Amino acid sequence: MERIVGTVVRGLRTPIINQGDHIEEIVVDTVLKASEIDGFDIHNRDVVAITESVVARAQGNYASIDAIAKDINMKFGEDTVGVIFPILSRNRFAICLRGIAKGSKKIILMLSYPSDEVGNHLVDMELLDEKGVNPWTDVLTEKQYRDYFGYIKHPFTGVDYIDYYKSLIEEYGIECEIIFSNNPKTILDYTKNVLTCDIHTRFRTKKILKANGGDKVYSLDEILSTSIDSSGYNEAYGLLGSNKATENSVKLFPRNCQPIVDKIQTILREKTGKNLEVMIYGDGAFKDPIGKIWELADPVVSPAYTAGLEGTPNEVKLKYLADNNFADLRGEELKKAISEYIKNKDTDLTGAMVAQGTTPRKITDLIGSLCDLTSGSGDKGTPVVYIQGYFDNYTK
Numbered sequence: 565m566e567r568i569v570g571t572v573v574r575g576l577r578t579p580i581i582n583q584g585d586h587i588e589e590i591v592v593d594t595v596l597k598a599s600e601i602d603g604f605d606i607h608n609r610d611v612v613a614i615t616e617s618v619v620a621r622a623q624g625n626y627a628s629i630d631a632i633a634k635d636i637n638m639k640f641g642e643d644t645v646g647v648i649f650p651i652l653s654r655n656r657f658a659i660c661l662r663g664i665a666k667g668s669k670k671i672i673l674m675l676s677y678p679s680d681e682v683g684n685h686l687v688d689m690e691l692l693d694e695k696g697v698n699p700w701t702d703v704l705t706e707k708q709y710r711d712y713f714g715y716i717k718h719p720f721t722g723v724d725y726i727d728y729y730k731s732l733i734e735e736y737g738i739e740c741e742i743i744f745s746n747n748p749k750t751i752l753d754y755t756k757n758v759l760t761c762d763i764h765t766r767f768r769t770k771k772i773l774k775a776n777g778g779d780k781v782y783s784l785d786e787i788l789s790t791s792i793d794s795s796g797y798n799e800a801y802g803l804l805g806s807n808k809a810t811e812n813s814v815k816l817f818p819r820n821c822q823p824i825v826d827k828i829q830t831i832l833r834e835k836t837g838k839n840l841e842v843m844i845y846g847d848g849a850f851k852d853p854i855g856k857i858w859e860l861a862d863p864v865v866s867p868a869y870t871a872g873l874e875g876t877p878n879e880v881k882l883k884y885l886a887d888n889n890f891a892d893l894r895g896e897e898l899k900k901a902i903s904e905y906i907k908n909k910d911t912d913l914t915g916a917m918v919a920q921g922t923t924p925r926k927i928t929d930l931i932g933s934l935c936d937l938t939s940g941s942g943d944k945g946t947p948v949v950y951i952q953g954y955f956d957n958y959t960k
Contacts, residue, residue, distance in 0.1 A: 567960070571953040574598065575938045575946030583624035587614070588827045590622075594948050596835065604952070606836045609872065611951040612828065613935040616846040616867065617807070618947045619818040624796065627788050628813045631795035632663025632803070635787050636759070640668065640780055646751040648674040649762035649769065652684040652718065652725040656861045657761070658732060659808045660784070664759065665733040670740075672754045673729060677704075677744045681762050683851065683858040686725065686744075687713045704744040720855050748772045759784070763804055763863055785863070788816065804863040805846060818844065821868030829870050843869035845949075848936030849929055865932035873931070878913050879922045880906060882958060889918070903959045 578594045581587065591614055599606055636645070645668045650657045652675075665671060677699050678692055679685040692699060695712045704712070706726065717724050726742060733740040743750065748769045751758055756779035760769045766783040773781045785802040788795065798805070798819045805817030825842040832840050846862035866873075882902060890901045913919040923930060935949040953960075 569953070570956060571951065572604075573934060573938050574602070574604075574950045574952075575944060576948040576950055577945050578618070578948055581618040581621050581947070583621060583626075585622045587619055587622040588824060588831060591828050591948055592831045592835065595832065595950060598950065606832075606838050606840070607952060608838050609841060609955050610838070611841045611843065611873070611931060611949075611954055612832070613843050613845050613931060613949040613951065614828075615935070615939055615947040615949075616805070616818050616821075616844050616862070617815070619821065619824065619844055620796075620815050623818055625798070625816045625818055626809055626813050627792070627795040627797070627806075627816060629659060629663035629666055630812075631792040632660060632787060632814075633665075633667030634792050636664050636667030639782055639787075640757055640759075642669050643757040643780065644668075644670040644672060644755040646672045646674060646755045646758040648748065648751050648758060648760050649676050649681060649765075650729070651680045651682050651761070651763070651861060652686070653861065654721065654723065654728075655808045656806070658728070659811070659814050660761075660787075660803050660806060661729060661732050662735070662812075663814075664787075665736045665738045665740075668738055671733050671738055672751065673733065673740060673742045674751050675726070675729075675742065675744050676746050677709075679856065681765065681858075682861055683856045684718065684725075685856060687716055699746055702745075703747075703750050706742040706744075709742075709744050720857075749776050752777055756780070758782070759787070763861065800867075801863045805861075817846070817862065818867060825868045825870050839872075841870045841872045843873055843928055843931065845928075845932040845935045848933035850933050850937070859936070865926075866928040869928050873928050876924055876926055877922060877930070878909075878911065878919075879957070880909055880913065880916075880918045881921045884918055884920065906957055906959050 576594050576598045578590055595612055647664060678687045678689050691713060697712060715724055730740050730742060749772060756777060758773055758778055758781050760766055760783045762769055770781055770783055785804045787803045788797045789799050789802040791797045796816045798816050801817045806814040809815045821844050825844060828842045829840060843866050845866050847860045849860040849865050851858045885902050885905060890898055893901055938949050939946050
């Protein structure tokens with residue numbers, strides 16, 4: 565019988581995972597149990613994806629605000645610290661900011677506007693136009709910002725992030741001055757010692773600061789890149805990718821992930837005789853059309869994956885073939901012509917007209933988006949996602 569179903573995605577429920585649990589065993593057992601109970605066969609090139617959160621939980625990769633504060637103090641000492649370009653997030657940055665404040669003597673907080681790096685808006689662009697404010701050239705003080713725009717709460721969280729972040733800093737008796745600018749060099753008029761908190765533009769920001777007189781210049785990936793008093797850490801990403809755990813601690817992005825995915829692949833091969841692909845995923849890198857939030861607060865979508873997930877798709881556009889190459893065909897004749905074309909397509913379709921409109925993103929980024937949307941961020945309880953048929957095409 566002809567196959568009708570293409571890609572199938574299943575969110576798999578696991579036990580609640582805690583520090584010290586063997587994540588590899590839990591994932592393998594979950595996949596095998598799901599296959600048995602749900603009645604699906606395991607095939608070569610099926611994909612097993614695990615959310616980074618449970619990997620970090622199993623590793624116990626946590627850190628307190630005291631550990632953050634100590635690292636900040638070791639790097640900046642008594643100097644005024646310019647904290648620039650943080651994202652606006654209670655989950656992602658608020659607890660980090662508490663640690664930064666606790667380790668500082670004075671903070672100049674510089675916020676980008678009208679939105680942060682991942683699209684959380686302080687103010688609508690239309691309001692900037694109305695007030696004649698140019699976010700690419702104009703530097704605003706807190707008073708100027710309030711005079712222009714007043715008090716605006718985030719539409720999703722109901723939080724005024726200016727007041728919220730200022731209150732977190734002042735909670736520790738730290739003097740805080742807030743300014744608004746999109747130019748990294750602005751902060752150097754206030755202090756030469758800067759912690760740049762942007763995620764995907766951090767290398768450029770640091771380069772600009774150092775080239776224009778910055779003295780002590782660090783980014784979030786350099787805070788807790790090593791353990792402080794036995795705390796968790798991440799040698800590659802530091803505080804980037806961290807999430808709120810408690811009011812006084814964060815869960816860091818998982819570390820040393822490659823051995824985990826490789827081991828899961830090996831165990832599944834031994835138990836099933838099939839070669840599956842395995843990846844760990846974080847944010848999926850997609851944009852919300854209402855809130856305009858670009859869902860990529862993690863430094864990467866996937867910190868580790870097996871070799872078969874390397875690269876980008878090499879696909880042709882079916883509608884292009886149907887509308888152009890085989891516009892005169894219908895029904896079974898059209899199906900056969902397209903199938904034959906796909907079977908004989910070039911191994912590299914980069915720049916080919918027949919591939920226009922396909923998605924040239926990394927395979928891991930595409931699958932990560934699929935997984936993030938499947939598992940969600942709430943109470944679904946499915947931190948493992950099982951995908952079948954992702955690498956199939958129209959001919960399979």
